[in-house]
Amino acid sequence: MNPRTADACITFEDLTVGYGSHAAVHHLTGQVPRGALLAVVGPNGSGKSTLIKCITGLLAPMSGTCHIAARTSLAYLPQQSELDCSFPARVVDLVALGLWRKRGLLGRHRAEDRGAVADALRAVGLDGFGRRPIDSLSGGQLQRALFARLLVQDADLILLDEPFNAIDEKTIRDLIGLILHWHGEGRTVVVVVHDLDLVRAHFPQALLLARRPIAWGPSAEVVTPQNMQRARQFQEAWDDDAPWCEPSPAPAGDVA
Numbered sequence: 001m002n003p004r005t006a007d008a009c010i011t012f013e014d015l016t017v018g019y020g021s022h023a024a025v026h027h028l029t030g031q032v033p034r035g036a037l038l039a040v041v042g043p044n045g046s047g048k049s050t051l052i053k054c055i056t057g058l059l060a061p062m063s064g065t066c067h068i069a070a071r072t073s074l075a076y077l078p079q080q081s082e083l084d085c086s087f088p089a090r091v092v093d094l095v096a097l098g099l100w101r102k103r104g105l106l107g108r109h110r111a112e113d114r115g116a117v118a119d120a121l122r123a124v125g126l127d128g129f130g131r132r133p134i135d136s137l138s139g140g141q142l143q144r145a146l147f148a149r150l151l152v153q154d155a156d157l158i159l160l161d162e163p164f165n166a167i168d169e170k171t172i173r174d175l176i177g178l179i180l181h182w183h184g185e186g187r188t189v190v191v192v193v194h195d196l197d198l199v200r201a202h203f204p205q206a207l208l209l210a211r212r213p214i215a216w217g218p219s220a221e222v223v224t225p226q227n228m229q230r231a232r233q234f235q236e237a238w239d240d241d242a243p244w245c246e247p248s249p250a251p252a253g254d255v256a
């Protein structure tokens, strides 16, 4: 096991996590240093969302540990399919939810908060959309509004689960720009991504999962045809009804 180092933001020690008695991610060991920009990749059902949920604390480890450095504030954007945006709220209300840690859920917003929300809407290209009901937004506009909420949340660790799914190319480019900006500010950003060209182009580090870690390190070394094929083979051969597995050596990551 890797010792926890001072600059680690997230430390996994032989982490296994899943649902009921079914493990979805097995034996993950490694560290995500503060300030890393990490893409989590892998075939469908390979455990990417499960890992993100474990980092947020929504899912407890079945064995091993997932440790977040002390005093790390965390922001999480689930897949859009997990969000219910049918309730009657305006775009400004959705974005202002990012302030709840500062103000509490029912806290009164100050002029500076309204300014922060307006700045965030401008930064994501939604100037003038504040009073629109959220159920009137397109998928791309909604994703921009959710990124505005992340902006006002101002977290040290940002977790994004498939933020580019079903989003037009211009919006993807703009959202990538925001992610790179957060990276430049020294925040730690972990993103589940399906588009491997985006990973190669913009993400310095990648973790390839297929129910267990297949590779972890610089994206150019991880996202290779050989590794992707290994991941697909491993995923296809996976038996969900197999008995509890024994620990096996797996690549440990320590990304910079």
Ligand SMILES: Nc1ncnc2c1ncn2[C@@H]1O[C@H](COP(=O)(O)OP(=O)(O)OP(=O)(O)O)[C@@H](O)[C@H]1O
Pocket: 019, 024, 042, 043, 044, 045, 046, 047, 048, 049, 050, 051
């Ligand atoms: N709530 C749940 N209850 C039981 N099993 C689940 C649950 N969510 C996911 N799983 C199972 O855990 C495994 C990993 O799922 P997960 O959603 O983490 O994969 P993923 O890599 O994010 O997939 P995708 O790319 O399709 O979003 C799958 O076999 C899935 O069916």
